[in-house]
Amino acid sequence: MIKLKGIVAAVATVSALGSSAVFAQDVEKVIEARQSFMQLYSFNLGLVGEMAKGNTEYDPEIAASAAQNLLALAKMNNSQMWPEGSSKADAGLDEMTRALPEMWSTFPKVLEKQDALTSALENFATVAGKDLDSLRGGMKAVGDGCKGCHTDFRAKKEEG
Template identity: 80%
Template sequence: MIKLKGIVATLVTVSALGSGAVIAEEVEKVIEARQSFMQLYSFNLGLVGEMAKGKTEYDAEIAANAAQNLLALAKMNTGPMWPQGSSKADTGLEEVTRALPEIWTTYPKIAEKQDDLTTALETFATVAGKDLASLRGGMKAVGDGCKGCHEDFRAKKEDK
C-alpha cells in the first residue's frame, strides 16, 4: 500500500465537503480506500481475463465467482471514497492519484458510466460460468464499461 503520510501531512485543507473540510488524514484514507477497491476489481478481472486470453485454463466456478465479485463491487456505494477535493489537481498528489476533477465537475456523467458498467456486469455474471465462449463474449462489454470512467476521468499514467 502506498504510504501517503509524509506527502499528505503537508496538506492542511484540501476542499470543502458538505459542512466540513476534507483534511489531510481524510484525503489519505479515501485515496487508499479507492485504490484498494480498484485492486479488487483488478484481481477479479485478472482471473477472468487470463481465462479469456487462454493463459489459464477455463474454470467455470472461478469465472462465475469472479463475475459475481465484480458485480458486487459495481453495486457498492463508493460515494464516500470520492469526496470533492480528492482529485489529482486538488491534492497535488500526482504520483498517488490520477482522479481528474471532471469526476465532480461533470457529474452525473460519471454516474451514467457507472450504470453502464453495472449493466455489463449484470449480464457478465449470468454468462461467465457457462463456458469459455460465453466468458469471452461478455468481456468486451465489461472492458468498455471500465474504459468509460478510466478514459474520461483518470489521468494517463505518466512515464518516469
C-alpha cells in the same frame, strides 16, 4: 423499480459527494481506500481475463465467482471514497491519484458510466460460468464499461 433504485443511488451519491463528513478523514486515507477498491476490481478482472486470453484454463466456478465479485463491487456504494477535492489537480495529491477533476465538474456523466458498467456486469455474471465462449463474449462490454470512466476521468499513467 430499477429506475427508482438508480434515482435513489444518484441522489445519495450527489449528497455524499457534497458531504463534509468525508473530510473528517484524511483525504489520503480516502484515496488509499478507493485504490484498494480498484485493486479488487483488477484482481477479479485478472482471473477472468487470463481465462479469456487462454493464458489459464477456463474454470467455470472461478469465472462465475469472479463475475459475481465484480458485480458486487459495481453495486457497492463507494461514494464516500470520491469526495470533491481528491483529484490529481488538488494540492499535494498529484503523485497519489490519477483521478481527474472532470469527475466532479461533469458529475452526472459518472453515474451514466457507472450504470453502463453495472449493466455489463449484470449480464457478465449470468454468462461467465457457462463456458469459455460465453465468458469471452461478455468481456468486451465489461472492458468498455471500465474504459468509460478510465478514459474520461483518469489521467494516463506517466512514463518515467
